[in-house]
Each structure stands twice: as C-alpha cells, then as structure tokens.
Amino acid sequence: MIRVLxxxxxxxxxxxxxxxxxxxxxxxxxxxxxNGRLALSRVAQLAPDLVTMDIEMPEMDGISAVRxxxxxxxxxxxxxxxxxxxxxxVATLDALSAGATDYVTKPTGATGMEDALRRVGEELVPKxxxxxxxxxxxxxxxxxxxxxxxxxxxxxxxLRERSTRPGPLHAVVLGSSTGGPAALSQVxxxxxxxxPVPIAVVQHMPALFTRQLADRLDRQGVATxxxxxxxxxxRDGHVYIAPGGRHLTIEAAGRGLRARxxxxxxxxxxxxxxxxxxxxxVQALGGRVLAVVLTGMxxxxxxxxxxxxxxxxxxxxxxxxSSVVWGMPGATAAAxxxxxxxxxxxxxxxxERAMGEGRR
Numbered sequence: 001m002i003r004v005l006x007x008x009x010x011x012x013x014x015x016x017x018x019x020x021x022x023x024x025x026x027x028x029x030x031x032x033x034x035n036g037r038l039a040l041s042r043v044a045q046l047a048p049d050l051v052t053m054d055i056e057m058p059e060m061d062g063i064s065a066v067r068x069x070x071x072x073x074x075x076x077x078x079x080x081x082x083x084x085x086x087x088x089x090v091a092t093l094d095a096l097s098a099g100a101t102d103y104v105t106k107p108t109g110a111t112g113m114e115d116a117l118r119r120v121g122e123e124l125v126p127k128x129x130x131x132x133x134x135x136x137x138x139x140x141x142x143x144x145x146x147x148x149x150x151x152x153x154x155x156x157x158x159l160r161e162r163s164t165r166p167g168p169l170h171a172v173v174l175g176s177s178t179g180g181p182a183a184l185s186q187v188x189x190x191x192x193x194x195x196p197v198p199i200a201v202v203q204h205m206p207a208l209f210t211r212q213l214a215d216r217l218d219r220q221g222v223a224t225x226x227x228x229x230x231x232x233x234x235r236d237g238h239v240y241i242a243p244g245g246r247h248l249t250i251e252a253a254g255r256g257l258r259a260r261x262x263x264x265x266x267x268x269x270x271x272x273x274x275x276x277x278x279x280x281x282v283q284a285l286g287g288r289v290l291a292v293v294l295t296g297m298x299x300x301x302x303x304x305x306x307x308x309x310x311x312x313x314x315x316x317x318x319x320x321x322s323s324v325v326w327g328m329p330g331a332t333a334a335a336x337x338x339x340x341x342x343x344x345x346x347x348x349x350x351x352e353r354a355m356g357e358g359r360r
Contacts, residue, residue, distance in 0.1 A: 001028040002132050005048040007039040007065070008032075008081065009057040013106070016113070017052055017081075020121045027128060036065030043074060050128055051078045053100070055091045063095045070099035077101040077131040079124065084108055089212040096181050101324060102127055105206065130178065130297045130325045160309055160339050169355055170288040171197050171234075171250060171257060173281045173308075175274030177204040177296025179324025181213055183344055184294070189220040190348035194237030196355050198257060199223070200250060200281070202272045204296065207244035214241040230261040242272035249280035257284065268300040274328070278304025287312025290354045292347065293338075295323035299331035306337045316340050316350055 006017045006029055014032045021027045031046050033039040036053075037060040043051065051069075055062040066078055080103040082092040092103045104123045110116035172195065176183055180203045205213060211227045217239065218225035228240040228248050234257040242248030246261040260280075267273035274293070278301060281289045291308040293301045295318055305315045315338050317329035322344040332338055342350055 003030045003049045005051045006032045008054040009034050036060030039065050054081050066100045067098040089208040157333050167288045170285045172199040172290045174201045174292040175301040176294035179295035187348045198234035199239040202242045202274045202277050205244050210244040228259045247272050247276045250284045252284045274301035275304035282307045282311045289313040291315045293317045293329045293332045296328035297325050298327050302331040305332045309337045
C-alpha cells in the first residue's frame, strides 16, 4: 500500500481527496492535516510515502511546509493542489522551486460531488502510482537520486547508432512533463551562450502555467524564453514554450522557421503534445533536428523521436536516476530511438555540442 498524508485547510477537500484515494486498492490515507505546521508533525509521526498539499493555508502555507520538509531531509513526493488562476500558477511554480514534486488542479467548476471525485481521481491517482512505481521512493524534483522502474517493466535498452546528419542543425525540439519545470530550469540555466538555433519546448501544463513558466525561465539563463505565439518567426537564441491547451508546430518560412499553434485533438491525451511538435519539426527540417526528451509520465514524444531518428536527426533522453518519472524518456529509450541517455546535469552541454557541431 502507498501511504498518503492529505493536507488541506478545507474539510470538504480533505474528505474528497480521502474518498478518491481510499477507492484505490493500492493507496491508503494514513492521516490528514489542516495546515502546514500540523503537516510537519504528521509527517514525523506517520512517515507517509507521499503527501498531497494545499498551497494557501493558515498558520503555515503549503510552500513554507514544502520548504521545511525538504530542509528536514524528507524525500517523499509532494503533490500540490493548485487553482487554475494566474495567482495559482505563480504559487505552484514557487512550490515546485521549493521542492514539490508535482501538482494537480482543484476541480473548480465541477457540476457536483461525483464530477469532482472523477476529475480529481483521473488526475491524482495516476500521478501517485507513477511517482511510486512498485512502491519505491521517488526523487524530489530538484534532486537527482535513483528512481528505478519495477523490474517487471524495466526495458532492455539499446542505443541507436549515430548517423550523419543531412545538413546543419536548424532547431532543437524538447519535451517534458512531470518534473519538467525543474528540469527545464536546470537545462536552460546551464546554457553558456544563447543557442545558435531556435529551441521549441512542449511542457505538459495548463495555459496560465506555461506563461508563468516561460517568464521564470527567461530570467534564469542566457536564452530569451517566451510563450510561443501563432505565426511568429522563430529566432536564434530564443526558446519558445508551447501554450497550455494548444499544440505547437514548426513550419518552414523561407530560410527560417515559423511557429504555429493549433487546436486539433489531443495526442497521447495531451495538448500540447510532444509527438506533434517532433513530427512537425521532421516535416519542416528533415533530419536537421535535435530532439530531447526529459522527465515525464506516459510515452508522449517516443513516436516523434522515432521520426527524428529515422530522418537522420539526433535524439537525447534524460536518464532514469535523474528523472522524477522515467516514463517519456524511458519509452523513447526502450523503443530504441535514443542516441544517448544522459544525466540531467549533462543535457545542456550535450545540446550545446550538438548545436555547435551542427552549425559548423
């Protein structure tokens, strides 16, 4: 059983989350707390495997509680409950920076209790199982530590042989999900000079969250980071984040590239989708693409990475020990599409080497 502590100042929300989690045979709610200060003592008493944490609470808010738990060296995953507002987006990114592992959004606008239960269950329960596969400790988003897959699903990895790229590198495309904000912060923050080609990023997040993420990343490194807009010409030295709820694609525009946003159906249950971005890059540029797959649930990006590799492009994936969830990078590697599997700390350097070699 995965033992969960539920922290929220609303008795209604505590009951709702408890009811959702108790319905799963692999999860047990071992306790609740109404504020961050009580959560600290409950964690010490109960040693839960995972904590769900509200952000705004009396006495001690969720962000302060996360920061203190990490200072006390508690390593269990912490999933924040966030609101789909601009203020909620800012607070959620603050919590992730403080050491929270992931987040779910509150069922604002639910038509009733059953609808709220369904929406919370669909978002929260899969994340709990992904963060604790086989009920093993998962790493904090800002810390690199082993997080192995259960042996029954461990893929047999065979790296793809490198091929000669058909021409200079023209773009980098990157995908991430669970644990992605912290991973993106590290990768973009470690770039030593503005990238000589445009970088397009899909991070699975709602719309308000992606804009706030882009603003934060813009302040953390030498690249100019912004949320992509439909029809804009993509410039060297710039990183373009796909807006939540819209697919980001790349198309050729003369000797350059243009960003396009579409509202077509979700792919891999996601919009934006990494596969959609990767496929469009191959259609526009052939193999003159570097694709990077970072930490995340699911398999979004694996099929698109295969297209990149088949076209002669290069595919890098984050390794298992440094990933919060080795779903997306693991699926790409297991399919045989990865040319290299690297720790998060080495991704930026590998990107810069590929960009430099490609331009020469």
